[in-house]
Amino acid sequence: MAISKKQKTTIVAILVAGALATGAALFLKTGKGGSAHGDDHAHAGEHSHAEEHDDAGHHEEEKRASPGKIVLTPEQRAKTGVTVQVAGPAQVSSGVAFPGEIRFNEDRTAHVVPRLAGVVESVPANIGQQVGKGQVLAVIASSTLSDQRSELLAAQRRLELAQATHDREKKLWEGRISAEQDYLAARAALQEARIAVQNARQKLTAVGAATSATALNRYELRAPFDGMIVEKHISLGEAVAADTNVFTLSDLSSVWAEFVVSAKDLQRVRLGEKVEVRSTAFDGKAQGTVSYVGSLLGEQTRTAKARVTLTNPQGAWRPGLFVTVSVFGATVDVPVAVQAEAIQEVDGQTVVFLEAPDGFVMRAVRPGRANGSVVEIVGGLEAGARYAAANSFVLKAELGKSGVEHSH
Template sequence: MSPSKTLRAAAAALFLVGIAGLAACSDAPGAETAEVEAGEYERGPHEGRMLRDGDFALEVTIFEEGPEPLYRLYAYLKDKPVDPRQVQATIALTRLGPKVDRFAFTAEEDYLTSPMVVAEPHSFDVSVAATHAGKRHAWTYPSYEGRTIITPDAARVGGVTTERAGSAYMGESLPLQGRIEITPEGQSEVHARYPGRVMALSVQLGDRVRRGQVLARVESSDSLQTYSITAPISGVIMAKNTNVGAITGNGEPMLVIGDPNQVHAEFFLYPRDAERVRVGQRVEVVSLAGDHRINAVIEAILPTADLTSQTLIAHVHLPSQNGAWRPGLGVRGTVQVATSEVPLAVRTQAIQPFRDFQVVYAKVGNTYEVRMLELGRRTPEWTEVLGGLEPGTEYVVEGAFLIRADIEKSGASHDH
């Protein structure tokens, strides 16, 4: 098991132990999962919930074989089917919030049906009323799924945090590959002013030098006088093309000095991406090892393409970080090429799997319940919500997987 999974498992165990301990120390339960288990009620011929009142009974089913789940009710008198045209029925679903969905039914074939969809989650307090032969019957019962009650102390033990769902700015990002290079301002070539023989050389490859430091002495071929050559900048000897006794003045630099604290990232832009990247856009720069990262800005894009790779080069300035960015090493980048506001979004880390859905856990008081989401665009930080969640809903961000674990440990079912 990876270290991250081990830590998450330990946190989950601590969370559940905390719930149990708090429940034992209080008259009010620390956490109770409100989930009606399969088999806890009488089932009818259509595998629905049988509601009885004397000789009259009503079987409540949710028909889920069509495009949307719909209620179907079957009436019985002394366990014999009743013509649905002889029955009037209504259902009210009180959801967490609270919000009430009301259903009115009409006869169809051998059952009563309502055109109103039973929206997810199928978690509510149900109130059923039916009238047959002038007599009114009424029932109430809970039908919960994906719901749990957790005390504030238990939530705090589990590290559960929440936010309100609302609008967010979402950026469209583009991955980049590049390398660290010393900036042109951070490099300098050292040349002899007059051709001649190198009489002394006081530095080696890799040595650090300071500006004005004497690096070599050269005897002029014309005057036979010896003169000193000093460092034009501070930095490190990056290249050494001469030795004592060598003749200078052939156009090649004697030494090259580079300042490793003056670096930038050079990112390669392929033709399909070049039109979307602009000077001033923000880039997250990450070392290949992942141990260094920084947010920076594109400061320049070279106008000509590399003939070999057919790429443009984008320069991103990197501030000095005590040698964190070493010239020549590769880096990854993520550039934000577009940003737009969406009316409703949630933190991406809050999204959890539940049955065949992607969900967040809404919080109402001490009760947590799934909200099945219709999702749009996604970034590492935000995910757009197209449906399934009301703006302003308080939902779990940190610790969402612990809420899921608490619900799953109860054997949560999708049952009616």
């Protein structure tokens, strides 16, 4: 069928109008689609920030949920030297601690005096020197000693004469030549001469002088026993009296740990009670027993003195050193106990550090009786818990450095 020119014009107009409508629709759709896509990105960004905020809050909540936790890698833990033990039953003896001081063992301490007046010729001994029994400490020239040795020599000569006279008179009497009275007189004189010699020797022995010497006035002052010279009050050329304290000698292989006991604690400190002495200046301790408790209380202090005799082969317990003396009572069984070195003080709390998969966690506890090496735990810890024992102070230091908030 033939299409008229008018109809062709109408069809073209319809097609153009449809194309324009289609283009407008596509433009509108594209604009809306871009806006929607942008909204999706915005919502996604908001969701991402929300998730980050939630994660940060979660980590912060975890941190607050684990106060006092110390995270350590296996390598860090090995470097600290911390050892882990298991809390459990133990035997603990209740005790009480007293402040004390190391002093000289007065039974093994001597104030050396010359016992003879004179002038010092030499002083081979020095303060702080270890000397042996009989070793010469000083040499003194003494006129008194010269007189005593001269007396001994004269007595010995008289004894020799009396012995010869006695022997002669005895032979004459046995031969019926002289009277018995002469023999008896000679025998009496011999006995008196022997007594004089013995007396002169004892005078020299009493002052510690030898009965013979190259010089009659030479007096050698010697150490009465093995020990250390802790005081020296003598010098070359000095004139000393017989009772001058020129040396103080002490055998430091044995010392006293002295402490004072109040009236209320006297029933807990008895002779023979076991004690532990700890130094406040170094990591040292020693075991012993109470060797003396005073019977009287001081008028001013109302306390009694007590002491422990300690062996001191290495000389570590020096007189003047402050110590803590723990006196232990009867031993009892407790259900939960830890090593004393595991106990630490943090912010006024008594704590131990429990083992965790990635480190240690602080745990507040209530200690009970203690005997110096083991401490009873009456609250905050159960038997079987694994805790840091040796070197637990390292964990306390790490806790302070990390700035972790401590729970109270």
